[in-house]
Amino acid sequence: MKRCQSPLLLVAACLLSALPAWADLALATSKNCMSCHNIDKKVVGPAYKDVAAKYRGDKAAPARLATKVMQGGGGVWGPVPMPSNPQVTEVEARKLVAWVMAQ
């Protein structure tokens, strides 16, 4: 956050770049993701920080994870699978995964 303090011109850029992060948390909340996930602790599903760390550097991960978010699946984090999320479109799934990977 230090770079967000000055110079003044950067403040506007920082606010703009922070907005999508809030928007995506709101999207994740509205799509019910946050009832099973938390950003930094395991709930029913893994913490998003752990997911981001696991796939950092894996270029194929975002597409694979977006499909998994829509269709559900298991076998990676424990015995509990993620159910499918038919309320999520492909565009939303990609957006959510990009946000998860940035945690």
Ligand code: HEC
């Ligand atoms: C009913 C609970 C539940 C809901 C709702 C849910 N998840 Fe999950 N999620 C899980 C579980 C359980 C896992 C671990 C699955 C596994 O071990 O492969 C998981 C795994 C994941 C993973 C990592 C998958 C992998 O293969 O490593 C991502 C990314 C993810 N969820 C995103 C989302 C998003 C985005 C939403 C909202 C659209 C969502 N989840 C909604 C329970 C849930």
